[in-house]
Amino acid sequence: MSKPYVMGVDIGGTNTVFGIVDARGHVVASDSIKTLKHTDFDSYIEELHAEMERLIKANDAEDQIQGIGIGAPNANYYTGEIQNPPNLPWGDVIPLAEKMSKAFGGIPVAITNDANAAALGEMTYGAARGLRDFIMITLGTGVGSGIVINGQLVYGHDGFAGELGHIVVKRNNGRMCGCGRTGCLEAYCSATGVARTAREFIELRSEPSKLRDIPVEEITSKHVYDAAVAGDKMAKEIFEYTAKILGDALADMVAFSSPQAIILFGGLAKSGDLLLKPLREEFEKALMPIFKGKCKILVSELKEADAAVLGASALGWEAKYRYEG
Amino acid sequence: MSKPYVMGVDIGGTNTVFGIVDARGHVVASDSIKTLKHTDFDSYIEELHAEMERLIKANDAEDQIQGIGIGAPNANYYTGEIQNPPNLPWGDVIPLAEKMSKAFGGIPVAITNDANAAALGEMTYGAARGLRDFIMITLGTGVGSGIVINGQLVYGHDGFAGELGHIVVKRNNGRMCGCGRTGCLEAYCSATGVARTAREFIELRSEPSKLRDIPVEEITSKHVYDAAVAGDKMAKEIFEYTAKILGDALADMVAFSSPQAIILFGGLAKSGDLLLKPLREEFEKALMPIFKGKCKILVSELKEADAAVLGASALGWEAKYRYEG
Numbered sequence: 310m311s312k313p314y315v316m317g318v319d320i321g322g323t324n325t326v327f328g329i330v331d332a333r334g335h336v337v338a339s340d341s342i343k344t345l346k347h348t349d350f351d352s353y354i355e356e357l358h359a360e361m362e363r364l365i366k367a368n369d370a371e372d373q374i375q376g377i378g379i380g381a382p383n384a385n386y387y388t389g390e391i392q393n394p395p396n397l398p399w400g401d402v403i404p405l406a407e408k409m410s411k412a413f414g415g416i417p418v419a420i421t422n423d424a425n426a427a428a429l430g431e432m433t434y435g436a437a438r439g440l441r442d443f444i445m446i447t448l449g450t451g452v453g454s455g456i457v458i459n460g461q462l463v464y465g466h467d468g469f470a471g472e473l474g475h476i477v478v479k480r481n482n483g484r485m486c487g488c489g490r491t492g493c494l495e496a497y498c499s500a501t502g503v504a505r506t507a508r509e510f511i512e513l514r515s516e517p518s519k520l521r522d523i524p525v526e527e528i529t530s531k532h533v534y535d536a537a538v539a540g541d542k543m544a545k546e547i548f549e550y551t552a553k554i555l556g557d558a559l560a561d562m563v564a565f566s567s568p569q570a571i572i573l574f575g576g577l578a579k580s581g582d583l584l585l586k587p588l589r590e591e592f593e594k595a596l597m598p599i600f601k602g603k604c605k606i607l608v609s610e611l612k613e614a615d616a617a618v619l620g621a622s623a624l625g626w627e628a629k630y631r632y633e634g
Numbered sequence: 635m636s637k638p639y640v641m642g643v644d645i646g647g648t649n650t651v652f653g654i655v656d657a658r659g660h661v662v663a664s665d666s667i668k669t670l671k672h673t674d675f676d677s678y679i680e681e682l683h684a685e686m687e688r689l690i691k692a693n694d695a696e697d698q699i700q701g702i703g704i705g706a707p708n709a710n711y712y713t714g715e716i717q718n719p720p721n722l723p724w725g726d727v728i729p730l731a732e733k734m735s736k737a738f739g740g741i742p743v744a745i746t747n748d749a750n751a752a753a754l755g756e757m758t759y760g761a762a763r764g765l766r767d768f769i770m771i772t773l774g775t776g777v778g779s780g781i782v783i784n785g786q787l788v789y790g791h792d793g794f795a796g797e798l799g800h801i802v803v804k805r806n807n808g809r810m811c812g813c814g815r816t817g818c819l820e821a822y823c824s825a826t827g828v829a830r831t832a833r834e835f836i837e838l839r840s841e842p843s844k845l846r847d848i849p850v851e852e853i854t855s856k857h858v859y860d861a862a863v864a865g866d867k868m869a870k871e872i873f874e875y876t877a878k879i880l881g882d883a884l885a886d887m888v889a890f891s892s893p894q895a896i897i898l899f900g901g902l903a904k905s906g907d908l909l910l911k912p913l914r915e916e917f918e919k920a921l922m923p924i925f926k927g928k929c930k931i932l933v934s935e936l937k938e939a940d941a942a943v944l945g946a947s948a949l950g951w952e953a954k955y956r957y958e959g
Contacts, residue, residue, distance in 0.1 A: 465892025
């Protein structure tokens with residue numbers, strides 16, 4: 310029999326990336342389309358399907374695709390729908406699994422949100438291989454999470470478990486969060502949260518900093534990183550501030566599911582010891598005595614360019630939904 | 635074949651209660667011994683075994699006991715040991731499952747902590763029948779928890795998952811907690827936490843209250859309950875304060891595992907609408923929009939006198955560890 314493949318698809322607000330993946334987690338080929346070129350979902354699926362078929366043909370992989378796994382914002386594993394996505398223009402309830410399976414003549418499709426897909430990818434091909442209890446935290450524009458307990462991804466009764474970017478870390482006077490509440494972890498420990506911290510530090514403190522040379526509304530977490538690498542004291546303190554809040558929050562998560570490891574993924578996770586050193590210290594300090602020294606903080610081992618597709622593809626191996634219309 | 639039974643054992647700091655339970659959750663017979671009569675663990679097990687055998691004989695249940703489930707503080711499901719129990723005098727590592735199975739000639743034994751046992755009892759016989767995703771919160775002297783995801787109790791990689799009494803609800807100037815840290819949920823929302831709130835309110839506020847008639851160090855949550863029932867305004871506000879902190883914490887738990895229900899058990903859970911009404915309001919208010927209206931707060935349906943034994947017994951049905959000498 311010819312080699313089995315799955316396809317992984319990552320639907321982001323800007324690009325939709327898709328790839329053919331083999332059982333060892335090797336991305337055989339990948340490509341992308343612009344997500345927002347289409348204001349109509351059917352025409353989006355039409356282009357995506359055509360481009361995916363083209364990639365399959367170009368790699369002589371017809372009849373070898375076992376299933377398709379898709380990561381997308383607010384994607385519900387149980388219903389196969391994207392529900393109330395914040396950054397997509399195709400309506401409140403988008404029947405993604407159905408339309409995709411139909412386009413491919415009934416191929417099995419499974420969907421979940423991007424952070425869950427990242428956790429599956431890490432468990433199947435990355436730093437979480439062999440781990441049965443871990444939590445994936447994605448530190449990007451927002452903060453997402455995928456929780457694995459006893460070797461299984463936690464979906465919750467409605468498919469929306471694992472919103473750890475929205476546990477509340479500041480009960481009073483917390484920052485506004487995109488979810489409509491205040492004080493969420495995401496408002497502090499995402500890339501945008503770090504930029505907000507930088508703006509607050511610049512306004513509320515008086516010491517000199519390279520960050521003051523940048524127009525305050527233009528500051529990004531990348532500026533903070535570059536300044537810290539160059540030895541800027543305030544920039545380093547911004548990472549320490551972020552690490553304290555994140556470390557405290559991760560310690561609460563350990564009290565929930567007592568994982569073997571917490572795995573960080575995304576832009577901020579690549580800050581190296583600027584973030585990791587204070588984070589590991591604050592985390593250990595914050596843990597209940599019974600959990601101290603038992604849970605590692607690791608960084609994803611997946612190449613960022615491949616990670617989204619790999620994560621989504623991991624879901625393809627177990628996809629069960631088929632359009633039978 | 636004769637009717638199958640299990641035995642449930644609940645080891646508390648004062649009493650050890652044990653009972654014979656049938657498959658429908660009926661406690662056929664039960665009895666108890668004093669836990670702390672024995673400073674030596676072997677002599678404790680000897681008396682407990684003798685009394686359990688006596689109960690079995692008295693009920694003609696020889697050869698019908700399929701297994702023994704035990705709930706005990708800091709009991710580790712994986713190792714069968716009680717580890718570093720705060721209130722038991724038998725050492726740091728107590729081989730409970732081994733000694734119990736040995737005493738009974740190799741009968742299967744399973745152990746877990748009391749809150750996990752309560753969750754199993756509720757799932758097997760109580761308010762959580764048919765639920766696959768719920769969280770049990772025990773509001774007693776402390777705050778404990780048992781988490782069920784996808785129909786399975788969450789033990790974590792080390793057997794100690796579900797310490798939700800020790801998520802931090804006050805990051806600054808939090809109350810001292812028995813775990814050695816500050817600001818834990820348990821320091822506010824246990825029976826003792828409510829009494830501490832009463833003492834703070836009495837000292838920091840000036841309005842009249844029946845609670846001022848009680849010597850301040852003697853105030854218990856029962857006094858607060860009685861005063862609130864009698865219409866005392868400050869006592870009612872103590873429940874509202876407790877409900878706000880608990881509701882916020884429960885909302886964070888929902889962001890983790892998205893359960894269908896949170897089930898409350900223990901003394902404070904019996905406060906009725908004094909606690910439940912403001913709790914449900916604060917909880918709904920605190921939830922992320924995506925979770926609003928989806929998760930019920932319920933009260934345990936198990937009779938308190940039977941609940942500990944029933945919960946432990948539920949573990950007996952699936953007990954696998956046998957002492958093989």
